[in-house]
Amino acid sequence: MDGVLGTNLTWIGALLVNLVVVIIALIVLPRRRKPTAAMAWLLAIFLFPFVGIVLYLLIGNIRLPKKRRLAQQKMDDIIRERATVGAAALAPEWPPHFRTIVEQNHTLTQLPAQPGNRAELFGDYEQSIIEMARAMDSAKRFIHVEFYIVSFDDTTAPFFAAMERAVARGVTVRLLADHVASRRVAKADETFAELDRIGVKWEWMLPVMPFKGKYQRPDLRNHRKLVVVDGTVAFVGSQNLIDRSYNSPKNISRGLKWQELVARFEGPVVASVDAVFLTDWMIETGELLEDEHVAASDVPAVDDAALVCQLVPSGPGYDTENNLRLFLSLIHSASEKVIITSPYFVPDEAMVYAITTACQRGLEVQLFVSEVGDQGLVYHAQRSYYETLLEAGVRIFLYPGPFILHSKHFSIDEDVAVIGSSNMDIRSFSLNMEISMMVRGESFVADMRAVEQGYRDISRELTLEQWRQEPAKSTFLDGVARLTSALN
Numbered sequence: 341m342d343g344v345l346g347t348n349l350t351w352i353g354a355l356l357v358n359l360v361v362v363i364i365a366l367i368v369l370p371r372r373r374k375p376t377a378a379m380a381w382l383l384a385i386f387l388f389p390f391v392g393i394v395l396y397l398l399i400g401n402i403r404l405p406k407k408r409r410l411a412q413q414k415m416d417d418i419i420r421e422r423a424t425v426g427a428a429a430l431a432p433e434w435p436p437h438f439r440t441i442v443e444q445n446h447t448l449t450q451l452p453a454q455p456g457n458r459a460e461l462f463g464d465y466e467q468s469i470i471e472m473a474r475a476m477d478s479a480k481r482f483i484h485v486e487f488y489i490v491s492f493d494d495t496t497a498p499f500f501a502a503m504e505r506a507v508a509r510g511v512t513v514r515l516l517a518d519h520v521a522s523r524r525v526a527k528a529d530e531t532f533a534e535l536d537r538i539g540v541k542w543e544w545m546l547p548v549m550p551f552k553g554k555y556q557r558p559d560l561r562n563h564r565k566l567v568v569v570d571g572t573v574a575f576v577g578s579q580n581l582i583d584r585s586y587n588s589p590k591n592i593s594r595g596l597k598w599q600e601l602v603a604r605f606e607g608p609v610v611a612s613v614d615a616v617f618l619t620d621w622m623i624e625t626g627e628l629l630e631d632e633h634v635a636a637s638d639v640p641a642v643d644d645a646a647l648v649c650q651l652v653p654s655g656p657g658y659d660t661e662n663n664l665r666l667f668l669s670l671i672h673s674a675s676e677k678v679i680i681t682s683p684y685f686v687p688d689e690a691m692v693y694a695i696t697t698a699c700q701r702g703l704e705v706q707l708f709v710s711e712v713g714d715q716g717l718v719y720h721a722q723r724s725y726y727e728t729l730l731e732a733g734v735r736i737f738l739y740p741g742p743f744i745l746h747s748k749h750f751s752i753d754e755d756v757a758v759i760g761s762s763n764m765d766i767r768s769f770s771l772n773m774e775i776s777m778m779v780r781g782e783s784f785v786a787d788m789r790a791v792e793q794g795y796r797d798i799s800r801e802l803t804l805e806q807w808r809q810e811p812a813k814s815t816f817l818d819g820v821a822r823l824t825s826a827l828n
Contacts, residue, residue, distance in 0.1 A: 405556050408623055412657035415619040418628075419450040431455065431648070437673040438756070438780060444669060445652050445778065448662045451615065453650035456641025457607030459779060461759075461787050463747075463794070465584045466495060468577070468602040473502035475569045475604070482632045483513045484568040484617040486545075488561065488761070489580035490517040492531040496581050500534060507539040512632070516620055518562045519544035526587040543624045545773075560656050562620065563772035565761050566613055571634025574613040576651075576760055576777050577602030578683075578748045594742060596714060601681075601747035601791060603759050603777065609649035611636040616653050616775055623657075647781035654762065655773030663762045663776050664769040668694050670752050670778075677704040679792055680750040685709055686721045686765035686822075696732035705734045708795050712741035718765070720821035723814070730804040737799035745795070749788065756780050757788045 434442070442453040462468040476483050476499075483506055492500055503513050515535060522528060522544075535542050545562035547554045567575040579600035585591045586598065605613070611634050622628050654662035671678055671694040678698050685707065687695070698705050707729065713719025726736060739745035750764075751757040760776035762768045779785075 408556070409657060411623040411626075412619065415615075415622055416450050419615050419619075434648075434780075441666070441669045441673065441778075442650060445650050445662070445666060448658065448660055448665065449651075449653055451612045451651050451653070452636070453648055453778075454608035454612065454636055455648045457605055457609045457647040457649045457779075458642040459606075459647055459649070459781075459784055459787075460604045461791060462577075462602045462604065463600070463791055465579065465598070465600055468575075468579055468600065469496060469499050469581075471602075471604060472567050472575050473498045475567070475573045475575070476502040476506055478573075479506050479509075479511045479569045481511065481570050483511060483570075484566075484614060484621075484632070485513070485515040485581075486562075486564055486566045486617050486620060487516075487522075487581040488518045488563045488565060489521045489525060489582050489586070490515065490531060491522070491525050491527070491580075491582035491587060492534045493527075493583045493587055495583040499581060500538065503535075503540055504538040513538075513540045514617075514621060514629075514632075515540050515542040516545050516562070516617070516624065517542065519547040519549075520558060520561060525582060543621070545620060545624055547624075559771060561772050562655070563761050563768065564616065564620070564653075564775045566617060566775060568610060568614045568617055571610055571614050571632075572606065572639060574605045574610040575602055576605070576613060576775060578746050578759075578761060591714065596712070596742050596744055598746045599739070599743045601749055601759065605649065605777070607642045607647070607649070608636040608639045609651060609777070610634070611639050612649075612651040613775075616651065619653075620773075647779055647784055649780075650778045652760075652776045652778060653774070654769075654776065656771060657773065661769045663760075663774055664688070664691070666758070666776060666778065667691065667750070667764065670750075670756060670758065671695060671698055674698060674703055674752045676753045677706075678750065678752060679704075679706045679708075679789075680764065681708040681745065681747050681792070681795065682750075682764040683710055683744060683746045683748065684715070684718045684722065684763040684765045684767070685725070686718060686767075687725065688766055688769065691764060692725065692728065695729065695734060699733035705732075706737065706792075707734055708737045708739060708745060708792070708799065710741070710743070710745045711738035711800065712744070714744050717821045717824060720814075720818045721824070722765075724818035724822035726802065726807055727804070730802070730807055736802040737796055738802055739795055739799050747791075749791075751785050751788045751792070754785055755782050757785050759788075 446452050462471055483503065506513050532542065546556060546560060548558045549555065565577060565579060577600060579602050584598045585596060614634050618629055618633060652662050652666050668690055678695070695705060709722065729736060748761060748763055749757065749759040757779050758776050759779070760774060762774035762776050768774055
């Protein structure tokens with residue numbers, strides 16, 4: 341064959357292959373995907389075809405395997421059958437906007453709002469672990485533990501000791517830990533050997549074990565943090581079960597320490613927290629724990645407790661972004677103020693519009709974030725939104741290093757707040773399994789306001805003038821990181 345002809349045929353073949361790749365990408369990528377995410381993937385594939393295609397095959401599918409989705413649907417059906425009548429029907433005195441949000445959450449998750457609850461906030465890292473251990477010491481039937489990261493170290497030793505005492509009393513202790521997150525921390529083998537020694541029944545969440553037939557997109561993770569004791573007490577919040585340095589040499593060398601917020605709940609809503617654990621346990625093991633199920637009707641309202649609570653689980657097991665819908669509905673319903681705390685704040689377009697529109701409606705809007713970051717891409721992607729927010733009138737407070745403000749909560753006006761495991765970023769909205777507890781009650785919001793004031797007292801407020809003095813190199817990195825954040 342003539343050399344020139346061969347070269348031309350090679351080029352023609354390459355162009356045809358490229359054309360086929362482009363056509364397939366244009367057909368497949370926009371399907372059931374936000375335009376920004378689709379455009380980011382198309383850009384990656386068009387500019388770097390081989391790398392982009394391989395990356396898409398690895399992390400392009402945001403859906404869990406069919407078996408897991410069916411298990412989630414089965415548990416939703418069980419929860420629907422056992423759930424009490426939606427709280428909106430029981431409380432006509434609630435404001436109309438709150439009733440509609442309750443109904444939205446119930447439609448998406450099957451979990452109703454429950455009145456008659458009590459809650460307490462813990463912002464001290466070690467104290468929250470001690471409080472969880474103290475609650476476990478009262479257990480008579482079962483303890484359910486679920487964390488993104490589990491580690492046995494000096495800080496978490498009281499928690500492990502409480503589990504050991506419970507097992508010795510004949511209490512069944514079950515624990516779920518995210519496989520990828522918990523395996524990559526220091527001394528992971530020692531941690532799970534300790535659980536075996538104690539007698540805890542534990543399982544991995546979303547294990548990445550392809551040779552054992554257990555595989556899904558590796559960055560779809562279970563990010564939930566919860567503890568349930570006998571179905572009467574529950575803890576939810578941002579804190580993982582690990583030392584506040586995360587036992588990372590890099591963090592220790594920088595002196596980084598995580599600042600968290602955890603809430604302790606008593607009352608009927610504890611049954612909802614337990615339902616999430618039972619769902620995750622069943623999905624991972626196939627075991628439906630009938631004997632450890634607690635219905636909301638079995639948990640009496642707490643005397644003199646005025647809090648209405650509704651738990652909202654979210655993640656790729658659902659067809660909808662439950663947490664994003666909750667956050668958007670609450671922000672749009674606000675009439676006075678919106679105060680947000682999020683360690684990783686990388687909102688989508690809808691969230692940016694909701695927040696800036698709140699400013700334009702004359703509301704007071706504040707955002708608490710960390711001054712220093714522990715994840716470079718996320719830190720720079722977050723910074724890329726500062727100018728837009730500051731121009732709209734959002735007050736941004738930078739929590740000082742060496743602390744990483746890892747708390748995840750926000751408050752609306754003076755009567756509604758949310759606390760849980762969910763960040764306000766695209767990963768938490770689409771890729772991670774999360775839980776968010778919506779609480780209505782002035783006393784709880786007052787406690788949240790005290791926490792926020794503590795942040796405000798030690799934080800530095802970032803002004804628009806200060807931001808515009810940022811070096812071009814930093815803002816360039818911010819923009820690049822923002823583009824990559826859309827790849828989901």
